[in-house]
Amino acid sequence: MIEVKNLVKSFGESPVLKGIDANFERGKTSLIIGQSGSGKTVFLKSLLGLHTPDSGTISFDGSDSSSLDEDEKRQLRQDIGMVFQGSALFDSLTVEENIMFPLKMFTQQTKSEMLDRVNAVIKRVKLFDANTKYPAELSGGMQKRVAIARAIVMNPKYLFCDEPNSGLDPKTAIVIDNLIQEITDEYQITTVINTHDMNSVMEIGEKIIFLRNGIKAWEGSSKDIFKTDNESVVDFVYSSNLFKKVRQAYLGETNL
Amino acid sequence: MSYIEHVGKYFIMLKQVFRSPQKKAVFRDALFREVEDLGLKSVGIVAFIAFFVGGVVAIQTALNVDNPMIPKYLIGFATKRSMILEFAPTFASVILAGKVGSFITSSIGTMRVTEQIDALEVMGINSLNYLVLPKVIAAVFFYPLLVILAMFLGIFGGWAAGSLTELFHSVDYIAGIQLDFNPFLIRYALIKSVVFAFVIATVPSYHGYYVKGGALEVGRASTQAVVWTSVIVILLNYFLTQMLLG
Numbered sequence: 001m002i003e004v005k006n007l008v009k010s011f012g013e014s015p016v017l018k019g020i021d022a023n024f025e026r027g028k029t030s031l032i033i034g035q036s037g038s039g040k041t042v043f044l045k046s047l048l049g050l051h052t053p054d055s056g057t058i059s060f061d062g063s064d065s066s067s068l069d070e071d072e073k074r075q076l077r078q079d080i081g082m083v084f085q086g087s088a089l090f091d092s093l094t095v096e097e098n099i100m101f102p103l104k105m106f107t108q109q110t111k112s113e114m115l116d117r118v119n120a121v122i123k124r125v126k127l128f129d130a131n132t133k134y135p136a137e138l139s140g141g142m143q144k145r146v147a148i149a150r151a152i153v154m155n156p157k158y159l160f161c162d163e164p165n166s167g168l169d170p171k172t173a174i175v176i177d178n179l180i181q182e183i184t185d186e187y188q189i190t191t192v193i194n195t196h197d198m199n200s201v202m203e204i205g206e207k208i209i210f211l212r213n214g215i216k217a218w219e220g221s222s223k224d225i226f227k228t229d230n231e232s233v234v235d236f237v238y239s240s241n242l243f244k245k246v247r248q249a250y251l252g253e254t255n256l
Numbered sequence: 257m258s259y260i261e262h263v264g265k266y267f268i269m270l271k272q273v274f275r276s277p278q279k280k281a282v283f284r285d286a287l288f289r290e291v292e293d294l295g296l297k298s299v300g301i302v303a304f305i306a307f308f309v310g311g312v313v314a315i316q317t318a319l320n321v322d323n324p325m326i327p328k329y330l331i332g333f334a335t336k337r338s339m340i341l342e343f344a345p346t347f348a349s350v351i352l353a354g355k356v357g358s359f360i361t362s363s364i365g366t367m368r369v370t371e372q373i374d375a376l377e378v379m380g381i382n383s384l385n386y387l388v389l390p391k392v393i394a395a396v397f398f399y400p401l402l403v404i405l406a407m408f409l410g411i412f413g414g415w416a417a418g419s420l421t422e423l424f425h426s427v428d429y430i431a432g433i434q435l436d437f438n439p440f441l442i443r444y445a446l447i448k449s450v451v452f453a454f455v456i457a458t459v460p461s462y463h464g465y466y467v468k469g470g471a472l473e474v475g476r477a478s479t480q481a482v483v484w485t486s487v488i489v490i491l492l493n494y495f496l497t498q499m500l501l502g
Contacts, residue, residue, distance in 0.1 A: 048378050077380035088371040092289075102379050105279050160378075 001026050002047065002158065002190055007056035009039075009046055016042045018214040019056070026157075027188040029181050029204045031195055034211035035236060043211065044162055044194045048082060049073055060158065078106050081151030081189075083161040083180075087143040089135040089150070095122075096131040099150045106154065121149040125179060141172035145179070152183055159184065161193040165200060173197060177204050198243060201225065210236070226250045266462050272384040273392065273458070286390040294356050294391060294457070295398035299405070301355060302348050306339070306406035309347070310413030313338050318423040331424050332414065332432020337441075339410035344403045345445040346493045349452035352399070353485035357460040360391060361481040364464030365474035373465070384465065392457040399453035400446045407445070444500050451496060452489050459485045 002024040009017040016039045024030045032040050045051045047058055049065060058065045060076060068076060089098050096118055103114045122131065125145040135143055144164060151159060161180060165173035177197075181204045184191040193200065201208060205222035210233050218233045225237055226247055238244045248254040257265075277283035314335045321330060364387055367373050376383040411433055418424045463481035467473050 045374075050374055050377060074380035074382070077378055080378060080380075082375065082378040084371045084375060086370055088375040090372055090375075091366075091370075104282055105379065105381060 001061055002192070003057075003059040004047070005057045005059075007043070007046060007058065008054045009042055009051060010054055016214050017046065017053070020211070020214075020216050022209055022216060022219070024190050024192050025207070026190045027184065028206045029184050029191045029193065030207040030209065031193050031201060031205045032209050032211060033195060033201060033236070034217075036196075038211040039214040040194045040211055041162065044160060044192065047192065048080065048160060049077065078102075078154060079157040081154065081156035081159045083144065083147045083151050083159070083164050085163040085166050087135070087140075087147040089143060089146055091135055094132050094134055095127070095138070095146050098135070098146055099153050102150065102154045117153060118149075121153050124152070124183070125149045140167050141169075141176065144168065144172075144176050148176070148179060148183070152187065152189075155187065156189060159189045159191040161191070161195075163195055163197075164193060165195065165197045170199065173199060174203065180204070198237060198240075201237065212236075265466070266458070269384060269388075269462055269465065270458065272382060273388045273461075275382060275385045275389075277385060277389065278381060282386075283390060286386065287393055290390040290394035291398055293359070294394050295402065298352055298355060298402060301351065302402050302406050303409050305351060306344065306348065306409040307413035307416075309343055310335060310339055310410030311417030313343070313410070314414030314417045314429070315421060315423060318418065318421075328424050328428035329432035329435060331418070332411075332429035333435045334432075335414035335429075336411050336433040339407050339414075340441050340445050343410055344406040345448040345452065346489065348403055348406045349399070349449065349456060349489050350486050352402075352452075353456050353460075353489055354482050356395070356456055357482045357485045358478045360457065360460035361464040361467075361478040362474055364388075364461055365467040365477050368465060368467050369470055369474060387465070388458065388461045391461060392454060395453040395457040396450055399456070400449045403445060403449040407442075447500065448493065448496050451492055455488050455492065456485055459488060 002022075004020060004022040004024075007017050007020040008015070020039075020043060032043060034040050042051060046053050053066070060079070063076070065073065065076060090101065093101065096115075099118045099121060100114050103109055103117060107114070109117070119131075125148050127142060127145045127149065130138060130142060130146070135146070138146065148164075159180070164176050164180060168176060177200050180191060180193065183189065193204075195201070202222050202225075205225070208218075208220055208222065208225060209216055210218040210230075212232050218228065218230045220228060225233065228234065234247075238247050245254065314331055317331045317334045318328075321328070364373075367387070373383045373387075376386060415426065415429050415433075418429050419426055460478075460481035463477045463484070464474075467477040
């Protein structure tokens with residue numbers, strides 16, 4: 001479980017996060033949504049330790065990350081898997097080497113043990129005939145699968161995803177969403193996803209946090225989001241006519 | 257950001273770079289990769305330029321030494337001294353600052369803007385140590401070898417030029433390169449090459465690591481890295497020459 005208390009972060013004179021409280025439970029897929037500039041990425045990077053908060057605490061299973069020294073932080077990060085928006089695969093390494101990289105860095109496994117583990121996660125993310133390919137030779141969807149495989153190869157306790165569906169076609173986006181949710185259930189990971197994708201919100205949002213101008217403006221589940229009367233959430237989530245109609249139909253106000 | 261802040265940030269970066277590698281086997285693999293990228297792939301250009309510069313120095317000297325009172329062996333002597341003292345350690349380093357410096361800045365800079373460095377940090381890896389230390393070690397140990405190669409090829413290029421143009425005799429040239437051999441000058445050149453190698457590995461790494469933005473900024477950072485590395489090499493050359501030969 002990740003507990004965030006009164007998280008504040010500014011860049012120069014510009015406050016970006018203005019005191020955010022949030023809990024992310026184990027085995028659940030939590031989504032952070034909000035307009036561009038609302039502070040989602042800064043929030044996620046603060047959770048990851050890539051930004052140092054001005055004040056507030058972030059606790060991973062009771063351990064306050066701000067009280068850890070550099071070595072302890074690096075130790076904690078080995079329990080974290082991250083899927084970046086652009087996948088962030090290492091260009092100079094093959095798919096197999098990319099996924100094996102954390103194992104090589106942090107375990108004492110033999111080459112064959114590492115290969116077994118790599119092949120297991122490759123199978124898990126349903127990535128076939130790609131072991132010896134380089135990232136530039138893969139489609140966006142395949143790169144995301146490799147990124148997910150690399151993120152889970154160390155059996156992390158926490159999985160963070162920054163816009164995992166960006167640049168993907170709707171069908172592939174659903175496949176990636178489902179894959180993340182299945183992995184979260186299967187390995188009982190605490191998963192936090194930063195997204196703009198409203199399909200993800202409806203499909204896998206067990207918990208949704210809506211950020212607006214650096215504050216938490218709303219929190220609920222994908223079911224609650226249909227019924228909420230929070231104007232800023234409704235304005236953001238149902239900005240398209242299709243979603244407006246879906247909501248009206250859900251609430252029984254009209255037929256689709 | 258002021259120049260002083262850049263200098264401070266550069267030394268803070270070095271503090272992170274010079275830490276014990278987190279995994280020796282991974283470091284060894286990275287080191288071999290850097291020896292190939294930064295060293296072996298530079299052999300061709302350094303050899304080519306050294307050979308022809310040696311030839312040009314010999315021809316220029318021969319053309320300017322037309323006084324019969326000046327012995328012809330001075331052509332070989334002047335070529336040898338020019339190659340050992342300045343061309344091999346300094347100008348080869350300026351060439352490497354362009355070739356290797358732009359490669360280092362653009363590769364690290366691209367890793368920065370595509371979040372690959374963030375990915376390393378999130379995994380718990382000291383990204384500066386992982387990315388920069390193998391480059392520094394590879395450069396510091398390999399560039400002196402390149403400089404020695406440049407010395408030999410430059411002197412050989414001078415001899416080849418004389419033989420082809422018949423501006424001077426081979427015997428005179430060889431007598432000239434054997435004249436007044438001072439081993440300290442080789443040490444002086446190698447000391448300079450080690451210092452320059454350190455600059456060539458670290459200054460472009462600094463520019464690449466702290467780049468912000470996209471492809472355009474990576475391109476700008478590469479240009480700045482080459483300019484600053486060349487300027488620092490030339491300035492250090494002056495101070496090292498004063499210190500070691502003055």
